[in-house]
Amino acid sequence: MAVDGSATWPAREHGELTAGEREILRVLGRSQDLDSVGDEILVSIGAAIIEGRLQPGDDLNSVELARRFHSSRTPVREALAVLEREGLVEIVARKRPRVRRLGIEEVRDIYELRGELYGLVSRRIVEHCTDTQLEELAAVQARLEEAAAAGDLDRYFWHNVEFRNTEARLAANDIVRGVLDSVGIRTLQLRHLSLSLPGRLDTSLADHRRLMQAYADREAELxxxxxxxxVRRGLAAVERSGWTGFPD
Incomplete structure (x- = not known):
């Protein structure tokens, strides 16, 4: 795939960030304003990887990227280095940087960790959150319902991410939240893939409805x-997709 194709880099309307770009900046603890061309390169490449417009193994040609973003190669290299630290890009000596291939065993390990940590998050929400705080989650759930009704997969996906982020914030455990952020960004592409499979959006929505009812009933273990x-359903969907970390 050519890294400077129009399908890979959709136009940003009125300078507004996409949901994927905002999420990358949030995890990195950066301003939601694009303060430099380096930040623009960083979020554009990161979002393209997450949303599947760049695939595992795709080359990231720094010369072409510099031309695309009207910059020198220095901010390109800096952006790619940040994405390497976040597990999205692989940089090997004497080879072009490329989108990192996440092997299925690593995927399983990360999903196992996410499942246990989000289980803790859900328990803390039931035990500590007020009705007013639960209304925050209900508002996100309403946005999930609207996106599902419209059949808008990308919007549903990013509201799904918003739901999990809201849960992690309401659980009020900064250590758990930090660990989830550190492993979460590298699985966003897989979470997007799993929701794109036939029937998955409806299943996900039904699961979230049951979870919201458990919160409302104050059933911590449920x-x-x-x-x-x-989380296990998401992993199973990735496995059914035939994901190996390598292109077909």
Missing amino acids: AAALTRSI
């Missing part, structure tokens, strides 16, 4: 079990 099940 909520934790449902959350772990949701």
Whole structure:
């Protein structure tokens, strides 16, 4: 895939960030304003990887990227170095940087960790959150319902990410939240893939409805079990997709 193709780099309307770009900046603790061309390169490449417009193994030609973003190669190299630290890009000596291939065993290990941590998050939400705080999650759930009704996969996906981020914030455990952020960004592409498979959006929506009911009923163990099940369903979908970390 050519890294400077129009399908890979959609036009940003009125300078607005996409949901994927905002999420990358949030995880990195950076301003939501693009303060430099380096930040623009960083979020553009990162979002393209997450949303599947750049595939595992695709070359990231720094010369072509510099031309595309009207910059020197220095900010390109700096952006790619950040994405390497976040597990999205692979940089090997004497070879072009490329989109990192995440092997299935590593995927399984990360999903296992996410399932246990989000189970803890769900338990803490039931035990500590007020009704007003639960209304924040209900508002995100309403946005999930609207996106599903419209059949808008990308919008549903990013509201799904928003739901999990809201849960992690409401759980009020900064260590758990930091670990989830550190492993979460490298699985976003896989989470997007899993939701794109036939029937998955409807299943995901039904799962979230049950989880919201468990929160409303203050059923801590049920909520934790449902959350772990949701994560396991996502992993199972990735496995059914035939994901190997390598292109077909």
